[in-house]
Amino acid sequence: MSWDVLLLPVPARFGSLAGLPDGWSPGPVGGRDRVLAAVRQAAPETDLSGPSWGLLTGPAWSVELNIGEQDPVESVMLHVRGGGDGVLPVIHRLAAALGRRAIDCSGGEFLTEGDTGNRHAFQEFRDRVLADPPGTAPHGNGPGGRGLRGPGGGPGRHGLGGAAPARSRHAG
Template identity: 55%
Template sequence: MSWDVLLMRAPAEVSGMDDLPRDFAPHPIGSLPDALGRLESELPEVDLSDPEWGVIEGPIWSIELNIGREDPLEAVMLHVRGGGDDVLTVILRIGQVLGCRALDTSTGDFLAEGRTEGWRAFQQYRDRVTNKPG
């Protein structure tokens, strides 16, 4: 079970999907080779041995980057597992590298530094339905 976060281009002034116009269509992130190059150069901890599915391993969490093979790259889905609030800093950094905002797909809100509500709610839900932490 993962917490899913969508990286996409979105205006800075909106706080969530409800603030976007119904006909909103985000601009592409950029060319696939350029996006992969930025990830590799600015996030040396990312494993892109399979460029369609990158991975970043943290001390008690992991992030899978569902990049795909479409060019230009429209969006990246992050599948986050584990625990610890430090993963949010990494998620926001990935978004910064790609020029994107990170959307918590469970709440419909864009993530911001220090806002841990969605991540913590996911962990509580996961622990309750799996009957175990982590």
Template identity: 50%
Template sequence: MSWDVLIFHAPADAGSVDQMPEDFDPPPLGTGPDVRRRLRDNLQDLDLSDPEWGHLVGPTWHIELNIGSHDPVDSIMLYVRGGGDDVLAVVARIVASVGGRALDVSTGEFLTGEPTQTVGWHGFQQYRDQILRGS
């Protein structure tokens, strides 16, 4: 179970996926080698031993980066597990590294860095904890 965040080039004026044109075709984030270089340059602890799947581990969280094998790279899916709000700054750093915008898949809204944008992350943690308590 993870909190999923999709990074891709989206229109700057869209606040959610519902506000995007139906025929929108996002430009790529860049070539595979360039995207991976930018990630390595900005995230020293990033493990890219498998160039299609990056791994980043923090004190209370873990992020898997599904970069894929396509060249150019159209998008990156982040699978965030664990807890703690410090992971939000890391997600923002990943987005800044590759460009584009981050879509919170659970809410359908783009992350903006505003405190209200943590709803998806906090909601994921609450749901996960509820499921684990029930088992």
């Protein structure tokens, strides 16, 4: 189970996702070579040996970077696993290197420097789910219920729900 953070080119003039106009659609993150170079610059220890995925491992966390195979790259989804807040500066470095904003998918808001977003609530939710016997886990899309998904679990009004172009290659 991962805490997901989406890196998208959302202009700074928008203070929240709710402020985006109806029908708004982000442009691409950038050309594939530029995106990979920016990731290497922000986090040189990232394993980018796969064609569409990267892996970054810290002392108490790991981040799978879902970059996709398209050129230009449409979005970068970070699948964060593990505990603690040590991963937050890495997320902000990646977002800054790409010139993008980080969206906390469990709460549907921008993740800003010095703010943990819904990270703690997600970790508590994850710990409860993993501690519950099979068949008794709470329902919903994380601690906030829907996150970026609209009614029925589909995309929200801006089409950001399920924005990762592919499923995680690792379970859990």
